[in-house]
Amino acid sequence: MYKSIVIGTGPSGLTAAIYLARANLKPLVIEGPEPGGQLTTTTEVENFPGFPEGIMGPELMANMRKQAERFGAEFRTGWVNSVDLSQRPFKLQVEGHGELVAETLIISTGASAKLLGIPGERDNIGRGVSTCATCDGFFFRGKKIIVVGGGDSAMEEANFLTRFASEVRIVHRREELRASKIMQDRARENPKIVWSLNRTPLEVLSGDRGVTGLKVRNNETGEEEILETDGIFVAIGHTPNTKFLNGQLATDDHGYLIVKPGTTETNVPGVFACGDVQDQRYRQAITAAGSGCMAALDCERFLEGNSTHDWSVSL
Structure with a gap:
């Protein structure tokens, strides 16, 4: 007892x-x-x-x-x-x-934190892959980063990360976002945010110093492409x-x-x-x-x- x-x-x-x-x-x-x-x-x-x-x-x-x-x-x-x-x-x-x-x-x-479950993701947690913008955003001053997700939390983290990053790219597997309209509008009005919608993440790429890119599949064309980045924030809940x-x-x-x-x-x-x-x-x-x-x-x-x-x- x-x-x-x-x-x-x-x-x-x-x-x-x-x-x-x-x-x-x-x-x-x-x-x-x-x-x-x-x-x-x-x-x-x-x-x-x-x-x-x-x-x-x-x-x-x-x-x-x-x-x-x-x-x-x-x-x-x-x-x-x-x-x-x-x-x-x-x-x-x-x-x-x-x-x-x-x-x-x-x-x-x-x-x-929910993860994407793709190659290179777990291996690079703490080396450019993060699930917490408020924890790790400071480390990406002046760098290009990617936020994966289409809900309110993804929009919120993307907007927050523009305080530090030179560019924040939102990657989502569908053309439509799940986020509320007010959160979508806020993100779309932010000049530092760019969009890669209808893209499915396939693999986190990395080198000696950490993350270098995210391989994605264009769901419209079926072609694979590499999005160069210094960090990937997974915001899927x-x-x-x-x-x-x-x-x-x-x-x-x-x-x-x-x-x-x-x-x-x-x-x-x-x-x-x-x-x-x-x-x-x-x-x-x-x-x-x-x-x-x-x-x-x-x-x-x-x-x-x-x-x-x-x-x-x-x-």
Whole structure:
């Protein structure tokens, strides 16, 4: 029996673990096979407060993990195959560890950016391929870049990237865009944005210094062409990592966990959500960390009046 189990080890989960451990709640943190979240695929983080020269993403995550361990957080690695939230204490089936039981849960499993699934894409994440304009746009000052996508997020990222790039080319596999009219109009009125519609991305091309181009197929002619570029931003959406919950928590139409406004409380008492799994608007390391702090404080206050276990005996 654990007082609290944290699922996920991105900025939100590790911050929650730090706060819970400092409150002497001895949390168990479950990390998947790729611990650290999306920051482990980011080469340099320049917008996390406290690091004026920037810090490597994996190093930042490693430091946060060490900080949580220093205060007594326990870590285990494995997939959470299922959870039972029908009653407290909650039960989790974790690969390699069997059944684990907890009075409270903090879910910080994040959201995975959808990728194109073409050759050269994954190999060049952090070397010119990105899924976050606000994270990496600064590195492309005065350069030509491509945004792949046709929805509102793609139009928004393209407009944002024109602050840095000399040219932003939008590549979309159809002639029509899915974005709202106001977002389309805003993009079309931007003189730095050019269009390559009705093109299907086939391969990310790269050299010693990173991305050099995107091979596409012209869907009208069937011919292949290479669009030269210094960077490719994939903006085709995110998928919140909530499948293991099997619909036991309330979600919005996109699958993101719904929390009570101003808190991290889900619709099940004792279950809290933080980070990108409940945030489709900001998706930043610093906002994720902040919500992790909120989740830990919400969890601590909940335990003060809702414990189902006599901890004076086991501790």
